[in-house]
Amino acid sequence: MAHEDQGTFLTVAEVAEIMRVSKMTVYRLLHSGELPAVRVGRSFRVHEKAVNDYLSSSYFQVG
Template identity: 75%
Template structure:
């Protein structure tokens, strides 16, 4: 499949979830909250590749206050 300049490539929710390594539900939450822009096509969503790239470039990570010790058992 050839890419034409100026054409937007749209990804399905499943493709976005695979790229981000998250569940489809996480992608739907991002879409419904407006954090990740998307286009509704009938009952489905499509995410522009550029919008996903921008989201991933600008996303920040959240650190837990307990850091690395979280979930470890005390001796």
């Protein structure tokens, strides 16, 4: 079976660090569906592409 690089899954704490927000903010984004995630047991994993896509779509023009 060939291994293809599918990217990295991040923990909630890692996502919070990348986004420079609290873990609770990340949980709110997950529960509202704004940030897609995979549930593994009782924890969540977020694909790094989903984080990048979310941040890219969050830019807006000021002024």
